[in-house]
């Protein structure tokens with residue numbers, strides 16, 4: 001049941017705090033996986049309780065110029081979404097990784113101990129999301145219609161049964177085996193943030209300690225762990241750092257000097 005009396009700004013402030021805190025913890029080598037799981041649970045709960053910060057929906061309402069659905073004046077909504085983009089250009093996709101309820105429920109589903117599908121079709125997935133983005137814009141701007149209504153994130157988090165919420169439920173079931181299908185194939189805000197993350201200042205970088213064993217590449221669910229990968233689809237999930245036998249991946253601004261440390 002969504003608590004309508006709680007200002008949506010609470011979710012936005014939560015998102016800014018999460019980005020700052022998680023970036024600091026990664027940078028200072030204090031990040032622990034249990035912190036990530038805790039944040040995913042809180043973010044998913046915020047989706048159900050106050051339906052915020054669900055940025056893809058807020059981008060949709062902004063495109064529709066729907067002040068009531070946005071929960072804020074258009075300029076405030078646009079400023080908030082731009083601020084998250086700027087933080088992504090600096091720190092990477094911590095918003096998608098840990099603060100967005102839509103990403104959180106998919107990430108939690110993917111933690112299920114079942115066999116995973118990892119098709120290495122990164123470019124094809126980006127093309128699909130690009131096509132959805134064009135459709136999203138045309139529907140909103142030309143026809144004043146909501147593409148995301150078909151994917152049911154509003155109804156799902158409001159626990160309302162509809163064709164859309166069933167579609168999202170199916171995507172959530174797919175998330176058990178395929179990493180973040182909504183984020184990687186559909187989300188229009190995810191596309192915007194992936195463009196920002198591709199240029200991010202801080203990101204996971206390999207040190208000289210790397211022995212090219214390839215374990216991080218096998219563990220990465222988005223095919224972003226190779227040395228030359230742009231990190232547009234890196235959600236800072238930590239699967240690569242967890243498996244690296246040399247602690248050769250660090251979250252840093254510049255390529256750090258090597259440190260050899262057996263795990």
Ligand code: SF4
Nearest residue numbers: 220234235237238240
């Ligand atoms: S495994 Fe590493 S490179 Fe891949 S998405 Fe997670 S943090 Fe990013």
Ligand code: SF4
Nearest residue numbers: 210211213214216244
């Ligand atoms: S798992 Fe570590 S040592 Fe192996 S290739 Fe990746 S960064 Fe290098």
